[in-house]
Amino acid sequence: MRVLIADDDPAARLLLEGTLTEWGYEVVTARDGSEAWDLLRRADAPSLAILDWMMPGLDGVDVCRKVRQEGEAPYVYLILLTGKARTEDVVRGMESGADDYVGKPFDEQELKVRMRAGRRIVELHDALRIQATRDALTGAWNRRAIFDILEREAVRAGREGTSVGVIMADLDHFKRINDTLGHQAGDAVLREASRRIELALRPYDAHGRYGGEEFLVVLPGCEMPCAWAAAERIRHTLAEAHVATPSGMTPVTASMGMAIVHGAGRDAEGLIRLADEALYRAKRGGRNRVEV
Ligand code: GH3
Ligand code: MG
Ligand code: MG
Ligand code: MG
Numbered sequence: 001m002r003v004l005i006a007d008d009d010p011a012a013r014l015l016l017e018g019t020l021t022e023w024g025y026e027v028v029t030a031r032d033g034s035e036a037w038d039l040l041r042r043a044d045a046p047s048l049a050i051l052d053w054m055m056p057g058l059d060g061v062d063v064c065r066k067v068r069q070e071g072e073a074p075y076v077y078l079i080l081l082t083g084k085a086r087t088e089d090v091v092r093g094m095e096s097g098a099d100d101y102v103g104k105p106f107d108e109q110e111l112k113v114r115m116r117a118g119r120r121i122v123e124l125h126d127a128l129r130i131q132a133t134r135d136a137l138t139g140a141w142n143r144r145a146i147f148d149i150l151e152r153e154a155v156r157a158g159r160e161g162t163s164v165g166v167i168m169a170d171l172d173h174f175k176r177i178n179d180t181l182g183h184q185a186g187d188a189v190l191r192e193a194s195r196r197i198e199l200a201l202r203p204y205d206a207h208g209r210y211g212g213e214e215f216l217v218v219l220p221g222c223e224m225p226c227a228w229a230a231a232e233r234i235r236h237t238l239a240e241a242h243v244a245t246p247s248g249m250t251p252v253t254a255s256m257g258m259a260i261v262h263g264a265g266r267d268a269e270g271l272i273r274l275a276d277e278a279l280y281r282a283k284r285g286g287r288n289r290v291e292v
Pocket of ligand 2: 007052053054055
């Protein structure tokens with residue numbers, strides 16, 4: 001687990017860094033509040049921070065406030081480490097958004113158990129986040145999360161004049177797999193289909209389970225040729241090899257509907273509607289195909 005130490009006193013920083021490293025934490029350090037804030041805003045931000053209160057520029061309490069104003073980002077557990085020990089200081093410190101408060105000079109045993117308590121909170125937050133955004137069967141984004149991703153990308157396309165591609169992929173005759181091989185086999189096919197879709201995508205694309213056997217794919221920055229290529233990659237990777245299930249091997253194919261927006265003009269719902277209409281045509285046209 002990564003931990004941030006922010007203190008303007010080099011000796012205090014070094015002491016704490018040594019102690020935490022010995023306890024097995026991966027430590028990053030900051031010399032003042034602004035540096036701490038920069039590190040906490042990054043995508044790879046530490047999930048626990050020990051902040052000195054008194055620092056030049058942004059102080060520890062300022063950093064706590066800024067972190068709590070962020071909202072969307074993963075949870076960061078904040079411990080204020082300070083010589084300020086009066087009750088009113090503790091109250092002010094905690095009111096700024098700190099989770100805990102440890103007096104300076106710190107007692108090693110006390111800090112150790114307080115950090116352990118912090119780790120429990122962080123792990124709980126992570127688990128909840130995964131539960132709230134991931135589909136339990138496939139591990140893909142769930143319906144709400146993939147919709148949110150598409151919405152964000154559609155807004156960005158409007159703002160920056162870029163494009164977004166959307167693919168709605170629906171497994172063909174999936175009911176038959178359930179009916180002939182059983183529900184568990186159906187589940188295995190869904191998991192494998194999700195895995196193959198993921199492998200067919202670029203790192204910054206996203207796919208989610210939009211419904212029972214329907215996957216929504218979001219392709220940021222994709223124009224028609226790029227979206228078409230992605231859909232064909234998905235179609236091939238699904239069709240090219242049978243899927244292993246507890247009841248035996250089964251073929252799987254998908255039909256896909258595609259939609260593109262360039263710049264402003266279509267929101268997430270509009271794009272999904274277009275992709276759905278195209279998907280309907282792909283089904284009508286004989287399945288295992290892509291339509292726009
Ligand atoms: P089409 O080619 O027209 O899409 O036919 P289909 O059989 O795939 O479509 P239909 O909508 O008739 O059936 C979808 C089936 O997917 C029905 C439902 O029981 C099944 N299903 C939905 N969610 C799950 C799931 O989580 N696990 C399993 N095993 N089956 C599921
Ligand atoms: Mg200080
Ligand atoms: Mg289907
Ligand atoms: Mg369906």
